[in-house]
Amino acid sequence: MNPNFIRISLLLLTTDLCFGNIIDVRVYGTHGKNTTFTTTIKPTSDPFFSVSWAVNGSFIITSTISNTIVEPKYADRTTLFRETGSLELRNLTNEDSGEYTVTIIPASGHLISGAAVLEVQSKIPTPTVTCPPSTEGMSEVTFLCDDGDTSNAKQWTRDDQPLLPSDRIAFLENNRILMLKGVNRTDTAEYRCNVSNLSDHEVGTCQLTVYYGPDTPTVQQHPNPAVEEERLTLSCASDSLPPAAFTWEFQRRPLVPGPQHVIAELDEDHLGNYTCTARNDLTGLVVSTVHTLNGSGVPASGPMSLIMVLTLVGLFQQ
Structure with missing residues (x-):
């Protein structure tokens, strides 16, 4: 149902009496929006002699063949x-409620008559939803949906998927509060509070x-194996939000910080x-x-040169 344009049908009776038996149909409108009282009558070639509308017995409009x-x-x-x-009523106010x-x-x-009861409700303001930033491993995080009216219905979704109670999800105060337990990185998402009356x-x-x-860093070496007097690059990576900052040490001596450590010309030192x-x-x-480089000698490629081939030994510790 489009909340901006609410259509209702009046059950109209044909009777010999002046007003006949009026059938009440209760409908709801929103303050500031429109509603249309739609009859079940089909248009005919002969225009009506007159059409009159009233609310709570007070005149609204009368239209005859010659005058309105x-x-x-x-x-x-x-x-x-x-x-x-049918009658359209625009820009509803609370005073428009009535029969x-x-x-x-x-x-x-024969004369035709019908009736409907309209109840105009306040427009729902855009709810304010708070969900503070969280870190993985927190015991819980709490979402608060505030629309100024605790009587309105509230439903929660995560990335457009409905949320239901579970061992990790709880709802409090008629769904005004959403509690998420055991926070982990997969909980990163858009959360919506859908408020309706x-x-x-x-x-x-x-x-x-x-x-x-x-997470525990991983180190990659390029090239592998590496050769003495050639360039060597060690790259460090770790899954983290926000991205992690990296530092290197060699034999407990600090090196230039950053995710990569480059050795321009590799030697035994x-x-x-x-x-x-x-x-x-x-x-x-x-x-x-910890990433360990060990060297092993190989035959020289020339009479006065020695190529040192380095093999990678992965030693990981946290």
């Missing part, structure tokens, strides 16, 4: 469809970011233990991996 009279306060807010007797009656006098035949619907959103890591440390200042986690 409208109550001044409805002049800019109503449109009468004479072919069917609406229609009386139609056909060119020939009988006539209106609004959505509030928030993007939950779960910070995590760094470069053999040993290289420690890559990944740090995430937001989560406070620091994780390291």
Whole structure:
């Protein structure tokens, strides 16, 4: 149902009595929006002699073949469809709530009448949804949906998928509060609070970011195997949000920070233990991996040269 344009049908009765038996149909409208009272009458070739609408017994509009009279306060807010007797009422206010009656006098035949009860409800404001940034491993995170009215229905979704109660998901205060337990990185998503009443619907959103890591770093060597007097690159990587900062140590001596350590021309003095440390200042986690280079001699490619082939021994520790 489109909340901006609510259509209702009036059950119209043909009777010999002046007003007949009026059938009440309760409908709901939203403050500031429109509604249309739609009859079940099909247009005919002969126009109605007259169509009249009233609310709570007070005149709204009467239209005859030759003239139309409208109550001044409805002049800019109503449109009468004479072919069917339907009435559009625009820019609803709370004062528009009440019983609406229609009386139609056909060119020939019996008088037709019908009624509907309209209840105008307040427009739902856009809800405010709060979900503070979180870190992986937190025991819980709480979402709050505030629309100023605890009576409105509230439903939660994550990336457009409905959320249901589980061992990790709980709802409090008539779904006003969503509690997520055992926070992990896969909980990063867009969360929506869908607020509705009988006539209106609004959505509030928030993007939950779960910070995590760094995971245990991995080190790659290029080229592998490496050769003495050639360039060697050690690359360190770790899954982390925000991205981790990297530092290197060689035999416990600090090196230039960064995810890569480059040796322009490899010689025997470069053999040993290289420690890559990944740090995430937001989560406070620091994780390291040790990478060991060992050398073994091979036959020389020339009479006065010696090629040192380095083999990679992976030693990982946290």
